[in-house]
Amino acid sequence: MRLVLLGAPGAGKGTQAVFLKERHNLAHISTGDIFRHNLKENTPLGLEAKKYMDAGQLVPDEIVMKMVGEKLSEFKPDEGFMLDGFPRTVAQAEFLEKQTKIDGVIMFKVSDDAIVKRLTSRAVCKDCGNVTNIHEHEKCPSCGGELYRRDDDNEATIRSRLKVFHEQTEALVEFYRSRGLLVEIDATGMPDEVFSRVIDALEND
Ligand code: AMP
Numbered sequence: 001m002r003l004v005l006l007g008a009p010g011a012g013k014g015t016q017a018v019f020l021k022e023r024h025n026l027a028h029i030s031t032g033d034i035f036r037h038n039l040k041e042n043t044p045l046g047l048e049a050k051k052y053m054d055a056g057q058l059v060p061d062e063i064v065m066k067m068v069g070e071k072l073s074e075f076k077p078d079e080g081f082m083l084d085g086f087p088r089t090v091a092q093a094e095f096l097e098k099q100t101k102i103d104g105v106i107m108f109k110v111s112d113d114a115i116v117k118r119l120t121s122r123a124v125c126k127d128c129g130n131v132t133n134i135h136e137h138e139k140c141p142s143c144g145g146e147l148y149r150r151d152d153d154n155e156a157t158i159r160s161r162l163k164v165f166h167e168q169t170e171a172l173v174e175f176y177r178s179r180g181l182l183v184e185i186d187a188t189g190m191p192d193e194v195f196s197r198v199i200d201a202l203e204n205d
Pocket residue numbers: 009031032033035052053054056057058059060064084085086087088092152161
């Protein structure tokens with residue numbers, strides 16, 4: 001199974017990907033994680049991407065498509081994966097269509113106000129990548145690791161990322177609906193509640 005996880009930043013795509021990975025044995029491909037990894041390693045790709053990430057803007061299509069194209073070429077035809085954070089523009093979606101067949105697209109729906117609230121309190125574990133709330137935990141509740149805040153999780157950058165989402169990424173809802181691939185999920189509430197909605201939608205269709 002090959003899925004696209006669609007939704008605003010902070011809609012919970014990454015969290016749901018962890019659950020889906022476990023249940024369906026799907027590889028998790030997050031373009032944001034690949035950029036952050038490159039940035040940590042100080043690669044030219046990471047340094048180039050940082051300019052856009054810090055401003056809450058999209059990294060240019062050509063750069064992202066080349067990177068994703070290389071990543072997808074590592075998969076055998078029968079291997080499943082989830083794309084988290086890609087595509088984000090119609091050009092990227094058209095590119096993806098040429099690369100591989102997608103079986104479904106899950107759109108995680110949350111209001112902008114809820115997103116701002118979530119992201120201004122989001123913390124990520126340095127060791128295991130678990131996402132948690134900075135006001136509720138000092139250490140990772142899953143492994144005890146140190147927590148950090150993402151550089152782009154400040155209110156000004158969050159607002160830019162939401163604007164970009166509405167202007168460029170939301171168009172993909174129609175793109176995938178017209179292809180009969182779209183499943184829309186209410187992504188409010190606790191992660192396990194959202195996941196049971198995902199399972200209902202994916203497995204009872
Ligand atoms: P994310 O972790 O998905 O929130 O992505 C963090 C940042 O990485 C975004 O705000 C963009 O600057 C960049 N990014 C990630 N995926 C893409 C993409 N598909 N197209 C353009 N930029 C991206």
